[in-house]
Amino acid sequence: MVVQFVMGAFGAWVTYQGLALLAARQRLTAQGADALGEVTGYKPSFGSGGVAYMPKVRFRAAQGEREFVSGMSANRKKWPVGTAVPVRYLPEDPAQAEIATGPRMWAPPLIFTLFGLFMMWAAARLAGLL
Numbered sequence: 001m002v003v004q005f006v007m008g009a010f011g012a013w014v015t016y017q018g019l020a021l022l023a024a025r026q027r028l029t030a031q032g033a034d035a036l037g038e039v040t041g042y043k044p045s046f047g048s049g050g051v052a053y054m055p056k057v058r059f060r061a062a063q064g065e066r067e068f069v070s071g072m073s074a075n076r077k078k079w080p081v082g083t084a085v086p087v088r089y090l091p092e093d094p095a096q097a098e099i100a101t102g103p104r105m106w107a108p109p110l111i112f113t114l115f116g117l118f119m120m121w122a123a124a125r126l127a128g129l130l
Contacts, residue, residue, distance in 0.1 A: 004127040011119025018112030025105050028088050028098060035059040037087035037099070039079050043069050055079060059087045061094040068097045072104050 037059035045052045052073035059066055066089070079085065088105070089097035098105060124130045 001127065004123045007126070008120050008123035011116045011121075011123060013116070014112055014119060015116030018109050018114075018116055021112060022109035024096075025098070025109055028090060028096065029105070031090060032088040033062070033091050034100065035061060035087045035089060037085050039074075039081055039083045039085060040067065041081055042074075042076055045073065055085075055099065057085060057087060057097070057099060059089070059097065061089055062091055063094060066094045066097065068095065070099050070104070072099075072108055074099075 037057040039055050040058045041056045042053040043056055045054055053076055054072070055070045055074045057068055057070060086100040087097055088100035121130070
């Protein structure tokens, strides 16, 4: 029963994180501004699956030039340094920015949400609640 509880709680947390990211991306889409950015480098991110490379992107906002690190890794061969990329950012907070392609905007929140829901379903099933 403890395993099911921990699994369900983890699933609820992941679902919450996915929905929060979904809301943030929806806000970025609804209230954001478009800009053209440029990949300036990559920041390595070390995890259990190895090294992922997050693109650093520079763009010009109304307040001047800004740079951010994308929250999703990218193929360095597909987007070498100097590549132009579409950017969506919040004019009142240009630090809130992301590379504005469909998969980069919507895949992470949908994957988190669906995975969390699956974990909660599996926990309920293991506990005999379904």
